Each structure stands twice: as C-alpha cells, then as structure tokens.
Amino acid sequence: MRKQKKFGFFICLILIFGILIIFYSQVAIAAAKQSVTATKVKNAPAGYDDPAWQKATAVNVHFEGKEIFTGKKTSVTTKAVYTDQEIYFLFTWDDATKSVTKGAWLYDGQNWSHQKGNEDRISLLFEINRINKFATKGCAVVCHVPEGSANAKDGKFGTKSAAEKGDLWHWKAARSDPAGFADDTWVTVISEKKGGRKGDAGKGGDTKNMTEDKSMPKYMLAPGNKLAKNDILLASHISEIKDYSVFKAGDMLTYRMPKMPEGSRADIKAVTRYANGSWTVMLYRQLDTSHDDDVAFNPRKKYNFAMALFDDSGDEDSYDSEVLSLQFGR
Amino acid sequence: MNRATGISHVTLIEYLSLERIVKRLSVLTVPADALTWHRFFGALLLSLLVLLFLSGAFMAFYYSPALGSAYDSVDYALFSLPFGGIIKGVHHYGWNLFLIVLGAHLVRAFVVSAYKPPRQMIWVSGVMILLFVPLFIITGDLLTWDQKGFWSTQVRLSIIGSIPFIGDLLVRLFQGGPLTGIVALTRFYVLHILFLPGLLAFLILIHFHFIKNNGLSYSFSSDNYSTKTVRFFPVIFNRWLILFMGITLVLGLISWYWPAPLGDPADPTDSSYVPRPEWWVLFLNQLVTIFTGSFSVVGSVIIPGGLAGLLIVLPFIDSSPERHPVRRKRVMLCAAIIAIAILALSIMGYLEHFSTPHV
Amino acid sequence: MKTTVLGSGAVLLLGIPLISYFVAPSLKKATGKWVDFGAIDDLTPGSIEMLTYEFLVKDGWLVLPQRGFVWAKTNQDRAIKVFSSTCTHLACNVIWQEEANHFICPCHSGRFDSHGNPVAGPPTKPLSTLESKIEEENLLVYLTF
Numbered sequence: 165m166r167k168q169k170k171f172g173f174f175i176c177l178i179l180i181f182g183i184l185i186i187f188y189s190q191v192a193i194a195a196a197k198q199s200v201t202a203t204k205v206k207n208a209p210a211g212y213d214d215p216a217w218q219k220a221t222a223v224n225v226h227f228e229g230k231e232i233f234t235g236k237k238t239s240v241t242t243k244a245v246y247t248d249q250e251i252y253f254l255f256t257w258d259d260a261t262k263s264v265t266k267g268a269w270l271y272d273g274q275n276w277s278h279q280k281g282n283e284d285r286i287s288l289l290f291e292i293n294r295i296n297k298f299a300t301k302g303c304a305v306v307c308h309v310p311e312g313s314a315n316a317k318d319g320k321f322g323t324k325s326a327a328e329k330g331d332l333w334h335w336k337a338a339r340s341d342p343a344g345f346a347d348d349t350w351v352t353v354i355s356e357k358k359g360g361r362k363g364d365a366g367k368g369g370d371t372k373n374m375t376e377d378k379s380m381p382k383y384m385l386a387p388g389n390k391l392a393k394n395d396i397l398l399a400s401h402i403s404e405i406k407d408y409s410v411f412k413a414g415d416m417l418t419y420r421m422p423k424m425p426e427g428s429r430a431d432i433k434a435v436t437r438y439a440n441g442s443w444t445v446m447l448y449r450q451l452d453t454s455h456d457d458d459v460a461f462n463p464r465k466k467y468n469f470a471m472a473l474f475d476d477s478g479d480e481d482s483y484d485s486e487v488l489s490l491q492f493g494r
Numbered sequence: 495m496n497r498a499t500g501i502s503h504v505t506l507i508e509y510l511s512l513e514r515i516v517k518r519l520s521v522l523t524v525p526a527d528a529l530t531w532h533r534f535f536g537a538l539l540l541s542l543l544v545l546l547f548l549s550g551a552f553m554a555f556y557y558s559p560a561l562g563s564a565y566d567s568v569d570y571a572l573f574s575l576p577f578g579g580i581i582k583g584v585h586h587y588g589w590n591l592f593l594i595v596l597g598a599h600l601v602r603a604f605v606v607s608a609y610k611p612p613r614q615m616i617w618v619s620g621v622m623i624l625l626f627v628p629l630f631i632i633t634g635d636l637l638t639w640d641q642k643g644f645w646s647t648q649v650r651l652s653i654i655g656s657i658p659f660i661g662d663l664l665v666r667l668f669q670g671g672p673l674t675g676i677v678a679l680t681r682f683y684v685l686h687i688l689f690l691p692g693l694l695a696f697l698i699l700i701h702f703h704f705i706k707n708n709g710l711s712y713s714f715s716s717d718n719y720s721t722k723t724v725r726f727f728p729v730i731f732n733r734w735l736i737l738f739m740g741i742t743l744v745l746g747l748i749s750w751y752w753p754a755p756l757g758d759p760a761d762p763t764d765s766s767y768v769p770r771p772e773w774w775v776l777f778l779n780q781l782v783t784i785f786t787g788s789f790s791v792v793g794s795v796i797i798p799g800g801l802a803g804l805l806i807v808l809p810f811i812d813s814s815p816e817r818h819p820v821r822r823k824r825v826m827l828c829a830a831i832i833a834i835a836i837l838a839l840s841i842m843g844y845l846e847h848f849s850t851p852h853v
Numbered sequence: 854m855k856t857t858v859l860g861s862g863a864v865l866l867l868g869i870p871l872i873s874y875f876v877a878p879s880l881k882k883a884t885g886k887w888v889d890f891g892a893i894d895d896l897t898p899g900s901i902e903m904l905t906y907e908f909l910v911k912d913g914w915l916v917l918p919q920r921g922f923v924w925a926k927t928n929q930d931r932a933i934k935v936f937s938s939t940c941t942h943l944a945c946n947v948i949w950q951e952e953a954n955h956f957i958c959p960c961h962s963g964r965f966d967s968h969g970n971p972v973a974g975p976p977t978k979p980l981s982t983l984e985s986k987i988e989e990e991n992l993l994v995y996l997t998f
Contacts, residue, residue: 293916294566299758300641300767326909327916464753465573552871556913563915570914575877577870728856735859742866
C-alpha cells in the first residue's frame with residue numbers, strides 16, 4: 165500500500181505540472197502585441213516623479229510617422245499604474261522643441277497676425293463599445309477616411325456605425341494642458357457631413373480669441389489673474405480688450421484659450437513637464453467614471469488601445485502606434 | 495417520517511415509483527478494493543462531466559451564436575456577471591483536466607490489464623469515448639469567436655480537409671458550406687451543446703452497461719482484501735461527493751486566480767495571427783509537419799488512424815490471460831515505445847511553437 | 854446522514870454561483886431617458902399625432918436600436934400631452950383614428966377617447982401619459998426601457 169500511495173502522489177504531481185504547462189502556453193499565446201501592464205499600487209502617485217512609478221514596467225511603444233512624418237519613427241516610454249479607484253498613465257518622449265504656439269497672436273506695432281507654429285499632443289483611443297476589427301487593425305479602422313471624400317478635412321475620425329464607440333483621450337500642450345486636463349472626447353459614426361469626434365458631456369475644449377472680423381484678438385488677461393503654464397491665457401481669466409493702444413510691438417496673446425472643463429469632459433487630469441528636450445505627461449482618470457461616453461476599466465479584463473503623437477502638427481500629421489494591449493497586474 | 499407534511503420518506507419514494515431503484519442501490523455492493531486511489535479516475539471523470547455540463551448549460555444563457563455578437567456575449571458573461579469568470583474558467587480548465595484524467599484512466603486500464611476478457615467491451619467503449627472527446631474541443635473552441643478559436647479551427651479543418659477523397663466533403667459537412675461563417679458557427683454551437691453531449695451520454699451509458707455486466711477489473715492486492723465488499727450507497731457514493739466537491743473547489747480557485755483566456759475578436763482578414771496548437775494535439779501537429787507533400791496523408795491520417803485502430807482492437811490482439819504488468823513485457827514495451835514517441839513529438843512541438851520568441 | 858450533509862454541500866457549492874450568474878441581469882431595473890422628438894412647431898394644435906422614436910440601447914452585450922412611437926395630443930392653446938401607445942389591456946399598440954375620435958386597439962377592439970380614458974372593449978385603465986417637457990422649443994419625452 166505504501167508503494168501505491170507514493171505512486172499516487174507522483175501522479176498528482178504530474179497532473180499539477182500538466183496544468184501549469186497549459187497555463188504557461190496560454191500566457192505565451194497572449195504575447196502577440198505590445199502590451200502595457202498597469203501595476204497595482206496602494207497609494208496614488210502624486211506626480212510624475214512619484215516613487216510609485218518605479219514599480220511600473222516601462223514599455224517602449226513604437227510609433228510610425230504618417231503624412232508629413234512619413235518614413236520617420238519615434239517612440240514613447242509608457243508606464244501605467246492603478247489604484248482601487250483610478251488609473252494613471254505616464255508618457256515620456258523626446259521632443260527637441262516645446263511647441264505650444266497654436267497660432268498665437270503677435271502684434272508688430274500696427275497689425276496682429278497669427279504666429280507660425282502648432283502644438284505637441286498625445287492621444288489615446290480605447291473602445292467603449294466594440295469597434296469592429298479595432299483589436300487587430302487598431303487606428304487604421306477609425307482614423308483614416310479615403311482621400312478626397314467629402315468629410316476628409318473635418319471627419320478624419322469616426323467609426324462605421326453608431327453602435328461602435330471609442331473613448332478618445334486627447335492631451336494638447338497648448339489647448340488643454342494649461343488648464344490641467346486632457347480633453348476627454350469620444351468617437352462615433354462618421355457621416356457624410358461630419359466627423360465622428362464629439363466632446364464628452366459637459367463643457368470643455370477651447371475658444372478662439374478673436375474679433376468678429378477675425379483680424380485681431382478680442383480678449384486679454386483680466387486684472388488680478390495670472391497667465392497659466394507656458395504663458396497661456398485661460399478662457400476663464402479674460403476681459404474684453406477696450407483699448408488696443410496698451411499693446412506694444414512684439415506683444416503676444418493666446419489665440420486658442422483653454423476652457424476649464426466640467427462634467428464628463430473633465431474626467432482626465434494631466435500633470436506634465438517639459439525639460440531637457442523631452443515631454444513627461446501623466447494622465448489619470450477614474451477606472452469607472454460611470455459616464456456612458458467613457459470606457460469603464462475592469463481590472464480583470466484586457467483592453468485594446470492605440471496612441472498617436474503630434475509633434476508641432478495638426479490634422480493627420482502624426483506618429484501612430486500599432487494597436488496595444490492594456491492589462492492590469494495584481 | 496416528516497411530521498410537517500405527514501408524508502413519510504418511504505411513501506414519497508413509493509409515490510414516485512422509485513422503490514426498486516432505491517432498493518437496488520441500497521443493496522449494491524462492490525469490492526472494497528474499489529476505494530483505492532487509482533480507481534477514482536472514472537469517478538473524477540464523471541464529476542468533471544457534471545461540472546462541464548452545468549457550467550456549459552449556464553453559459554448558454556448568455557451566448558448568441560452570430561458573428562456580430564458571439565464574442566461580445568462571451569465577453570459580457572465573463573466580465574459583467576457575478577461568477578462569470580469562474581464559470582467559464584471551470585468549463586475551460588475542466589475540459590483540460592478531463593483530457594488528462596481520461597489519459598490516466600486509459601493508462602491505468604492498460605497497466606492493470608482491465609481490457610482482458612471478459613471486459614473487452616468496457617475497453618472498446620472507453621476508447622470510443624476518448625476518440626469522441628476531441629469533437630467537443632473542435633466545436634467548442636470556435637464558439638468564443640476569438641482569434642485563437644477562429645484560427646485553430648482553420649488549422650484543424652485544413653487537416654481534416656487533407657484526408658484523401660472525403661476530406662473536402664467532411665469539412666463542408668462540418669461547416670455547412672465552404673466558409674467558416676455564421677452557418678458554421680451555428681452548426682458548431684448546436685453540435686457542441688446538443689448532439690455531441692447526447693451522443694456522449696449514450697456512449698457513457700454503454701460503458702456503464704458493460705461495467706455493470708462484467709464487473710470491475712481484478713485487484714492485484716492480496717486475496718482477503720479483494721474479497722471484502724463495501725456498500726455502494728452510501729460508502730462509495732459519499733467518496734464521490736467528496737471528490738466532486740474537491741474538484742469543484744480546485745477548479746473554481748484556479749479559475750478565480752487565472753481567469754480563462756479570451757483573445758481578441760476573430761478577424762478573418764488578419765493574416766498576422768499564428769495559432770499555436772494546444773498541448774493535447776501537439777504530437778499530431780508535429781506528425782503533420784514531419785510528413786509533407788504527397789506523404790502528408792501519412793501524418794494526418796494513416797498514423798493517427800492506425801493508433802486509434804490499435805487502441806480499439808487491443809483486447810483482441812492481446813487476449814492472453816496474463817494480467818500483471820511485469821509479466822507482460824512485450825506489450826508493455828510496445829506501449830512504452832508509442833508513449834515515448836508521442837511524448838517526444840509533443841516536446842518537439844512544444845519547443846517549436848512555444849519557446850521561439852514571438853515577434 | 855453523512856450523504857445528506859455532503860449532498861447539500863455540493864448543492865450549495867454549485868447553487869450559489871450558478872444561481873447568482875443566472876439571476877444577476879434580472880436585478881437591473883428599467884432606466885429612463887429624455888428623448889428629443891423635435892420642434893414643437895411641427896405639431897398641429899388641436900390634433901393627435903404619432904411621433905416615432907429610435908435610439909440605441911445597450912441590451913446585454915449588444916447595442917441595438919429601440920424603435921417605437923407615442924401619441925402627442927396638442928391642444929389649441931399648444932399644451933401638449935403625450936400618451937404611451939401601449940394598450941392597458943394586453944400591451945398591443947393603440948392607433949388614433951381621427952374619424953372615430955378614438956384610440957383603437959386592433960387586438961381586442963379596445964377603445965379610448967381623446968383623453969385616453971377607456972370607453973369600449975376590454976381595457977379598464979386609461980392610457981398612461983408620459984412625462985414630457987419643452988426645452989429650447991423642442992418636445993422631450995421621458996421614456997423608460
């Protein structure tokens with residue numbers, strides 16, 4: 165009998181070993197695309213320098229240039245951590261120039277004109293409701309409509325049916341960052357006339373600072389207020405310009421003034437820095453905002469997402485990532 | 495006697511006309527030897543089947559077999575329902591474990607010569623069950639409509655399609671046409687949840703029928719031990735219940751800790767996805783890769799078919815009365831060679847498909 | 854005795870997860886939302902008109918369109934009352950017939966007058982009125998689904 169028991173024990177060991185192999189083989193299968201794993205942390209990171217970030221695994225996400233950046237490549241170091249309540253992303257990428265101009269007004273002593281220069285941006289796209297083939301084709305199924313179609317300018321972004329919804333996180337160095345947010349928007353069906361991009365419920369985005377004939381700025385900093393980060397004028401800190409004679413040649417004024425977002429549009433907060441030729445952007449949000457224009461994160465689930473990076477550029481002039489996988493560690 | 499209802503236990507059983515079954519169960523005895531550990535593979539298989547049936551039946555509440563919704567319904571059941579991950583996990587790990595235990599059951603029956611007369615038909619019906627089980631996996635894997643399921647199905651169907659003369663027809667029969675689309679998915683679904691379980695229950699019934707009439711295999715233990723008997727009900731039955739609860743807990747915990755995998759939604763236009771064979775089919779897969787060109791039939795049909803045939807007719811080839819493994823050197827040697835070959839092929843397959851870094 | 858204990862253990866072990874799995878979605882109550890039926894100027898005073906709606910609802914695992922209609926009764930003073938189209942008898946759709954000046958349910962010939970009160974046939978309860986409001990000159994109706 166003792167011999168038999170030993171044998172039984174041996175068989176049990178083999179069974180356990182077998183189960184482990186099965187488990188391992190499934191792990192191996194899952195490793196097909198670049199995957200960002202959010203590490204569970206007890207205390208939310210207070211900023212981009214927080215020691216909590218040392219626990220997160222850095223993933224060097226590859227980006228490929230489109231349109232004017234065709235043929236170029238770049239990469240963004242991506243980290244993620246999460247608490248019981250919130251998810252935090254940390255992006256770091258090299259950028260020789262800090263671009264926050266976005267057509268700011270310049271006074272030459274006689275006339276106002278828009279300065280040359282756009283802004284740096286990074287955007288993330290998640291699925292709210294399944295977007296057909298997003299998991300395998302990524303942005304290719306949402307970002308690009310055929311050249312020359314009626315909505316090519318305005319509607320480069322959108323899905324094929326109203327049931328498919330994406331959650332677009334859009335951090336803009338000039339138009340959202342000074343307010344301390346990334347613009348929380350969503351993407352739905354693209355129509356003949358309009359693109360599929362919509363702002364989340366609530367208020368946000370930016371307003372244009374210009375007179376009705378569009379020839380000069382309409383607003384300046386209201387007394388008692390301060391310019392925000394990168395000397396940008398927030399839409400909440402303005403007063404109408406009564407006397408244009410106070411401006412001297414060389415004076416600059418913000419053209420696209422960030423609004424303080426409210427409601428569901430204010431879900432994604434940003435803490436950022438530009439130093440030594442690189443951007444560090446920390447974005448964070450509730451795991452589940454319970455808004456139907458946001459993806460709800462369930463830490464037991466895997467999510468597909470894609471990113472785009474804009475270097476002093478607008479429209480389609482971007483660096484795009486392949487589709488990525490977001491997982492939650494324990 | 496139940497005071498509240500005034501109906502006694504016995505009369506309720508009589509009322510339901512169950513007295514004969516109850517009586518037969520209560521007097522049924524089996525050799526005490528039936529309590530040894532290696533006799534519980536069968537009971538374990540039965541427990542796993544019950545679990546597979548229950549988890550599958552409940553998962554069917556949240557499944558719609560249509561291309562646009564199959565994957566999302568599985569995703570919903572996994573993540574939006576209480577115990578969703580555990581129920582799917584029990585089904586997933588359950589069938590993996592079922593295959594392993596089925597193998598152990600077969601090996602035990604072989605080693606202790608349980609196939610020797612008069613129990614040939616117990617063995618044959620058992621082998622039929624073994625050969626039948628992969629159909630469940632082939633049909634079930636497609637149902638989640640994820641990349642892995644879809645592309646593994648493509649590989650399996652192409653292997654079936656390589657069978658000379660009838661391969662193409664078989665594939666079309668399976669799929670209900672040339673496409674792996676909505677007709678195929680619905681067919682696989684109905685096969686998986688209705689026809690195959692029905693057939694399996696029938697095969698198991700046959701297996702039990704032969705066990706009932708030909709008895710359990712003899713024990714090698716000393717004679718006085720094997721002549722002792724125990725009551726099936728409640729002694730053996732209680733052991734089964736304990737075993738059942740144990741395996742339920744183990745599978746539940748495994749599923750809770752390692753949720754059942756769900757890949758990306760199937761994309762038939764995606765050429766970059768390379769499906770990897772599952773562990774139980776690695777050796778067959780490796781056979782297919784060894785024989786290429788006009789010899790591919792050898793790997794995909796002749797050798798697997800030959801092995802299956804050999805298993806079925808084993809009791810008729812080796813019908814000598816010698817039962818102890820030590821005194822059946824020739825048969826044991828043959829079996830060992832086949833087992834080692836299968837193991838070696840599996841390891842080769844494993845190294846080829848799993849240890850090479852993926853992009 | 855031992856069998857009873859073990860048996861109930863097994864039943865509990867299976868029953869708790871399986872039953873919660875089965876029951877969970879049933880616990881979700883119907884939710885409502887304000888649906889925009891367009892400009893109130895499009896409604897003719899002194900008439901009862903059919904207004905159709907279609908919106909997307911997440912039904913379990915799929916986002917599907919919900920379609921249907923309601924009856925809007927506009928008085929001469931432009932006060933609007935919205936009736937559900939569901940017959941209070943057995944939930945068929947009632948149809949407004951101008952000539953008869955009645956809502957008629959085709960299933961069992963139930964009839965309601967222009968105030969929604971049952972006047973003939975099997976229905977005993979009046980047609981339910983739906984909560985409505987006017988926002989920026991548009992008619993909004995609160996629909997539950």
